[in-house]
Amino acid sequence: MTYTPAGAFTTRPTLQGTFGMTASTHWLATASAQAVLERGGNAFDAAVAGAFVLHVVEPHLNGPGGDMTGVFTTAADSTPTVLMGQGPAPAGATREHYLAEGLELVPGAGALAAAVPGAVDAWLLLLRDHGSWELGEVLAYAIGYARNGHPVLARVGTTIATVAGLFAEHWPSSAALWMPDGRPPAAGEIITNEAYAGVLDGLIGAGSGAATREERIDAARREWRTGAVASAAVDFLSTPHRHSSGTDHAGVITRRDFAGFAAGYEPAVTYAFRGHTIAKTGPWGQGPALLQTLAILDGLPDDHLDPSTALGAHTILEAQKLAIADREAYYGDAAVPLEYLLSEEYAAQRRALIGERASTEFRPGSVPGHEPFLPPLRTEYTPPAAAGRPFAGAGEPTVSRTGETRGDTCHIDVVDRWGNMISATPSGGWLQSSPAIPGLGFCLGTRLQMTWLEDGAPSTLRPGRRPRTTLTPTLVLRDGDPVVALGSPGGDQQDQWQLLYLLRTIVGGYTPQEAIDAPSLHTTSIPGSFWPRIWEPGGAVVEDRLGDGVISELERRGHTVTRAGDWALGRLSCVTADPATGVLQAAANPRGAQGYAAGR
Numbered sequence: 001m002t003y004t005p006a007g008a009f010t011t012r013p014t015l016q017g018t019f020g021m022t023a024s025t026h027w028l029a030t031a032s033a034q035a036v037l038e039r040g041g042n043a044f045d046a047a048v049a050g051a052f053v054l055h056v057v058e059p060h061l062n063g064p065g066g067d068m069t070g071v072f073t074t075a076a077d078s079t080p081t082v083l084m085g086q087g088p089a090p091a092g093a094t095r096e097h098y099l100a101e102g103l104e105l106v107p108g109a110g111a112l113a114a115a116v117p118g119a120v121d122a123w124l125l126l127l128r129d130h131g132s133w134e135l136g137e138v139l140a141y142a143i144g145y146a147r148n149g150h151p152v153l154a155r156v157g158t159t160i161a162t163v164a165g166l167f168a169e170h171w172p173s174s175a176a177l178w179m180p181d182g183r184p185p186a187a188g189e190i191i192t193n194e195a196y197a198g199v200l201d202g203l204i205g206a207g208s209g210a211a212t213r214e215e216r217i218d219a220a221r222r223e224w225r226t227g228a229v230a231s232a233a234v235d236f237l238s239t240p241h242r243h244s245s246g247t248d249h250a251g252v253i254t255r256r257d258f259a260g261f262a263a264g265y266e267p268a269v270t271y272a273f274r275g276h277t278i279a280k281t282g283p284w285g286q287g288p289a290l291l292q293t294l295a296i297l298d299g300l301p302d303d304h305l306d307p308s309t310a311l312g313a314h315t316i317l318e319a320q321k322l323a324i325a326d327r328e329a330y331y332g333d334a335a336v337p338l339e340y341l342l343s344e345e346y347a348a349q350r351r352a353l354i355g356e357r358a359s360t361e362f363r364p365g366s367v368p369g370h371e372p373f374l375p376p377l378r379t380e381y382t383p384p385a386a387a388g389r390p391f392a393g394a395g396e397p398t399v400s401r402t403g404e405t406r407g408d409t410c411h412i413d414v415v416d417r418w419g420n421m422i423s424a425t426p427s428g429g430w431l432q433s434s435p436a437i438p439g440l441g442f443c444l445g446t447r448l449q450m451t452w453l454e455d456g457a458p459s460t461l462r463p464g465r466r467p468r469t470t471l472t473p474t475l476v477l478r479d480g481d482p483v484v485a486l487g488s489p490g491g492d493q494q495d496q497w498q499l500l501y502l503l504r505t506i507v508g509g510y511t512p513q514e515a516i517d518a519p520s521l522h523t524t525s526i527p528g529s530f531w532p533r534i535w536e537p538g539g540a541v542v543e544d545r546l547g548d549g550v551i552s553e554l555e556r557r558g559h560t561v562t563r564a565g566d567w568a569l570g571r572l573s574c575v576t577a578d579p580a581t582g583v584l585q586a587a588a589n590p591r592g593a594q595g596y597a598a599g600r
Contacts, residue, residue, distance in 0.1 A: 066428025
């Protein structure tokens with residue numbers, strides 16, 4: 001039988017219109033992107049404008065020194081395409097070097113964790129090829145907020161407070177940038193970032209003498225990769241500084257690393273599920289794990305796919321464990337047997353492993369000709385040098401095993417009246433990643449913490465290879481037409497939360513806002529992608545609104561359940577399009593009172 005959203009409700013309406021829709025994790029980014037649409041820009045102009053605003057207004061969640069991935073279609077071509085903004089490991093980032101530095105894991109904070117920044121070049125590439133506005137017009141919104149100020153989020157101040165001691169003792173450049181008055185900013189206080197405004201001015205100025213719009217944007221890209229930004233970052237981070245290991249190290253990134261990276265486009269990986277095509281990044285990201293989960297679930301009756309019931313929640317959690325175990329065993333920036341992993345035959349083998357009880361094992365599948373990597377399975381980890389001295393800037397600032405939220409990533413979705421659609425997830429380079437670079441107003445990211453120092457893994461640290469990112473936006477097509485752009489912050493939880501949306505809308509018939517508002521859950525019975533890379537065998541985190549009866553049944557089945565509160569999990573946003581009627585929709589996450597959708 002098909003389950004229905006009985007009793008479903010929304011905290012706000014699913015927006016509807018025919019002109020254009022935007023949704024993101026911050027209302028100022030949404031408003032800026034929508035303003036671009038109102039002034040005649042297309043979805044790509046709007047997404048780029050909103051993304052650079054996110055650098056300014058959510059500096060604890062992303063930054064220009066980080067990375068991004070996107071998936072989009074254009075009005076002229078409905079083939080889903082991945083916008084690849086994930087930089088690789090620098091040439092000097094060898095496992096031998098890190099082991100010689102006394103490290104067992106790539107640190108979760110500090111310049112040794114920095115991949116080559118990829119976000120800015122990716123956004124500029126998208127603007128050049130698919131946008132219509134001049135760079136200066138698009139960046140004006142971010143420059144305005146950086147130079148003239150914006151009311152700071154309470155969570156920005158809270159995040160800075162957690163690392164205030166680190167800043168004061170070890171990262172004085174970060175203290176100067178984020179605590180200019182010797183204290184974290186208060187909620188609503190107007191803060192500025194003149195240094196970053198100057199960086200953006202420099203990008204615009206680099207193309208002032210070029211003849212065409214495309215040449216002006218290319219000049220900005222060259223300036224980013226070879227100019228003042230690269231020089232300042234390399235010079236500053238070559239001095240040893242404190243890492244999450246509790247020890248001091250110099251970065252290994254060089255000017256050549258900056259100059260050698262260029263963002264690009266790749267074909268999306270897709271899977272057909274219940275009349276819909278789900279498009280994700282390749283297996284250098286975690287996106288195909290969502291497709292594997294759908295393949296496992298696709299062979300089950302609809303009542304097994306309802307996240308609001310004990311049977312559905314149990315089944316979904318178990319399927320996710322199996323798919324994510326394969327992520328750890330096989331995914332990376334190398335040859336991955338993805339066709340086999342997504343095959344009906346393999347999905348049936350994995351589906352048969354779902355029993356009545358919660359698994360507490362790490363169970364990757366068997367792929368002919370491939371030896372699965374078995375990562376170290378730690379339930380806790382404290383590096384010797386950091387014993388007794390917690391490092392608040394470590395790892396991703398995301399939802400912990402307890403459900404506590406310390407921050408997240410960012411996301412933005414845009415659809416316009418011409419049929420352009422994009423889902424994009426920027427992250428990394430958050431203010432607690434590494435010391436702020438003087439004169440730039442930002443720091444570099446920490447994506448290399450997703451690589452292993454153990455040899456032989458598909459995601460072992462290798463110079464020139466991309467770390468296996470958790471950034472995983474989603475595009476959904478029906479009969480070849482794009483109908484949904486969807487995404488969420490949340491590290492390892494991003495695809496887990498998006499899965500619930502897909503099941504509730506495609507199988508359950510929920511509206512977009514109903515699906516986003518509905519109770520959420522995820523498994524922690526997986527090796528974490530972020531330092532210190534621990535796992536909780538049988539662990540499940542749920543929102544209390546799932547109900548005492550469902551939660552009790554999950555516990556009876558052997559899940560180690562953590563209640564996260566009523567409104568704690570999931571950061572989703574989406575835009576939709578109905579090709580038959582021309583109606584556009586948007587919805588955004590109410591949790592944290594920060595995400596917003598807009599449109600008409």
